[in-house]
Every structure is written in C-alpha cells, then in structure tokens.
Amino acid sequence: xxxxxxxxxxxxxxxxxxxxxxxxxxxxxxxxxxxxxxxxxxxxxxxxxxxxxxxxxxxxxxxxxxxxxxxxxxxxxxxxxxxxxxxxxxxxxxxxxxxxxxxxxxxxxxxxxxxxxxxxxxxxxxxxxxxxxxxxxxxxxxxxxxxxxxxxxxxxxxxxxxxxxxxxxxxxxxxxxxxxxxxxxxxxxxxxxxxxxxxxxxxxxxxxxxxxxxxxxxxxxxxxxxxxxxxxxxxxxxxxxxxxxxxxxxxxxxxxxxxxxxxxxxxxxxxxxxxxxxxxxxxxxxxxxxxxxxxxxxxxxxxxxxxxxxxxxxxxxxxxxxxxxxxxxxxxxxxxxxxxxxxxxxxxxxxxxxxxxxxxxxxxxxxxxxxxxxxxxxxxxxxxxxxxx
Numbered sequence: 001x002x003x004x005x006x007x008x009x010x011x012x013x014x015x016x017x018x019x020x021x022x023x024x025x026x027x028x029x030x031x032x033x034x035x036x037x038x039x040x041x042x043x044x045x046x047x048x049x050x051x052x053x054x055x056x057x058x059x060x061x062x063x064x065x066x067x068x069x070x071x072x073x074x075x076x077x078x079x080x081x082x083x084x085x086x087x088x089x090x091x092x093x094x095x096x097x098x099x100x101x102x103x104x105x106x107x108x109x110x111x112x113x114x115x116x117x118x119x120x121x122x123x124x125x126x127x128x129x130x131x132x133x134x135x136x137x138x139x140x141x142x143x144x145x146x147x148x149x150x151x152x153x154x155x156x157x158x159x160x161x162x163x164x165x166x167x168x169x170x171x172x173x174x175x176x177x178x179x180x181x182x183x184x185x186x187x188x189x190x191x192x193x194x195x196x197x198x199x200x201x202x203x204x205x206x207x208x209x210x211x212x213x214x215x216x217x218x219x220x221x222x223x224x225x226x227x228x229x230x231x232x233x234x235x236x237x238x239x240x241x242x243x244x245x246x247x248x249x250x251x252x253x254x255x256x257x258x259x260x261x262x263x264x265x266x267x268x269x270x271x272x273x274x275x276x277x278x279x280x281x282x283x284x285x286x287x288x289x290x291x292x293x294x295x296x297x298x299x300x301x302x303x304x305x306x307x308x309x310x311x312x313x314x315x316x317x318x319x320x321x322x323x324x325x326x327x328x329x330x331x332x333x334x335x336x337x338x339x340x341x342x343x344x345x346x347x348x349x350x351x352x353x354x355x356x357x358x359x360x361x362x363x364x365x366x367x368x369x370x371x372x373x374x375x376x377x378x379x380x381x382x383x384x385x386x387x388x389x
Contacts, residue, residue, distance in 0.1 A: 086118035094130040096162045099123070105163050127162035132226060137177055140236070141185050147193040152232040153205075155180050155212070157223050164222030172221050179219070180228075183211040196233060198247070205230040 090113055091097045097109030099116055100123045109116075109124065116122040138152035155176065159165045169175045187207045188196065196204055209228035216223050235243045307314040 083118045087115055087122075089114045089116060089124050091126070094128050095126050096129050098125040098127060098162050098166055100125065105167060108163060125162075125166060127159055127165060129159050129162060132156055132158050133173075135173060135177055135180070136231075137181060138232070139181060139184075141188045143188055143193040143196060144190050145192045148236050149188065149193055149196060150232075150234050150236060151184065151188070151230065153180065153184060153208075154229045154231055155225065156227045156229075157225050159222055160224045161220075161222030164220050166222075169219060169221045172223060175219065175221060176216070176223060179215045180208075180212055183208050183215060186211060193235070197235070197243070198250070201230050201233055204233075 089097055089109060091109050091111045093111045095111065097114065098105060099107050099109060101117070101121060103123075106122075116124060133156070135155045135157070136152070137155075138150070140148055140150050143149055157176065165172055187204055191200060191204065205228055208230075209225060212228065213225050216225060234240065303314065303318070
C-alpha cells in the first residue's frame, strides 16, 4: 500500500495522509523488518513453502519445507544465466578473441557475435590488433672505431597474430626491447662514429629496422614492426665539446670546397671560351692568309699568261694600274696648265685630307698620251720602257 494512499488513516481519522515526508498525525516510517519478511516469504513461495510466518521476528514456522522442483528450477535459472553470460562474446572490429580450452589454444574469434563453452571450460583472451604500440629505449654503445656513443630510439609496432603474441614469447614487449637493443648494437658496432654522427643516421635506422624484423620473424612473436626512429645520437657529455668543434671544422671544410668548386665552375668555362676564340681567330687568319696568297699566285699566273701573248699591252696596263694606285694615295696635284687657259679653283685642303676630314680626291683624268708625257718628263727611263719588268 502506498505511503500517501488517501482514505485510510490511523487513530480514527479516515481522511488522514500517511505520507512519511509530511509531519504531524503521529505517523511512523516503514518497518524494515516487515520489508525483509515479505522478501523472505516470496523466496519460500518460489521454493515451495507456504509463505507464512511471524511478523515479529521475521522467521516463523512454515507449513512445509521447500520442494525439490523449486530448488531445481532456481538452480536451472542460475545455470542458464551463467551459461549465457560466459558463452556469448561480442568481439569488436579492432579485436581478436583467443579461445583457451583448459589452457590450450583451440581457435581465434573474429569480430562479431561468437559463442563458446562457458567458464571454466573456455576462456577468451581479447587482443587489440589495430592499435599501434610504441616502445622507447636509450643506451650507450660502442662503435666500430671503439668510441662510445649515446643513442635513443623508438619502436612502433602492432599485433598481427594474437595467438603467437600470447604464447610464443612470455613477455613480448620486453623481448621486443631486448631485440631492438641487440639489433642497434650490432649495426652501430659495424660503423664508425663519424659516419653515425654526421650522415649515417638514416642508414643506421633502416639497417636496424631490417635486422629487427628478421629477429622478430625468427621469434614468431606475432608482432609487425611499423617504424623504427632514431631519435637522438650524441657523443658522451665529457667529450661533446671536442666533437662539436670537429663537426664545425668539417662543415667549414665542406663549405670552402663548395665555394672553390663554384669558382672553378665559373672560371674554367670562361678560360675555355677565350681559348676557343683565340683558336678560331688563328684559324681564320690562317685561312685568310692562305686564300690571299693563293689569289695572288693565281693573279700572277693569269697576268703571266696575258703577258706572254701581248707583252707591250700588258706592260702598259700594269704600269698604268700601278701609277693609278701610287698617285691615288699621293697628296700632290698634277695639272696641265699649258693645254688650257682656264683658271681652276681647287679645294687643296680638302683634296689633301686636311682639317675637313673628307676622303682624298680621285686621280686626275688624263689621257694615256698625257700621262705618258708627264711620266717621261719625270723619269726618262719610262719613255723606252726600261726598268719595267
């Protein structure tokens, strides 16, 4: 009956309220003994009792003992609950369930709804196969040239075979740490300290990762190595300053070598270009001299052929051409003033190439007889043709 049920009161008050949270009216809180007695009667009723008993002590004499059918029903219900609780397994997508039957591996459960025998027959161990786990370690190692070096590295891995991960190695993570340290010591022991500190960090990490993968395959630990990172490589603190000086000196050496190579790359092509230009100019000069000499020889042969056919004419023509070239470069002006009474005005300064800067005038126009007479007056040998060869 509810505490605040209307219509039933105490002390003759038919309209009283039995709400325990409201004061007044001489109300009392519910009796806990009565509550436990009701629960006890219900259990006895399920087990075959008559459900009667004394309210005062909560334990009275019943009309009959529990029946076997009620006890069997209760036991069967508990067994069903136990079997359902321990036989039905929901495996997540990121997990695998390793089933152990009396401690022996029998199968591996895939994601989804799975059924097994209840405990203690079958036990399911859940293993996460997608989570990437990490392991960090640092130690001091001896290099190939017998120098000490401090290294710190991190290994990332995940489980790919849950049964091997659980049973082949007793402590997989500890075994992985020992294997990584062993692989790192082997790789570092085969390389010099300078190589490890300067340019070999990436190569050292790759070699160590490959060796560690081989070790894990031999152990069959069910682990897949995803990455191996060499976090820190440094010499011991006692000699770190000296090593820093050595590193800076080598960096300066490399920088100076690069600057020298850049200068050489700039100067050498220019020198080669100038040498090639000089060679080309010499070759051109050689070709020009040979061509000019060949032309002069051909011209002399041609003149000789003409001279052998007409000596007088050829001699006269050669003489006139020579005098034309000679007198054309001369600054003297030749005029026949007796042949004409006209007065000529000649710009002598311009003709002589004076301050005006103009080109010299062409040779004067005279007939061949006048030229012969002028030349004969200057050189008596020209009249007889002697001296011309």
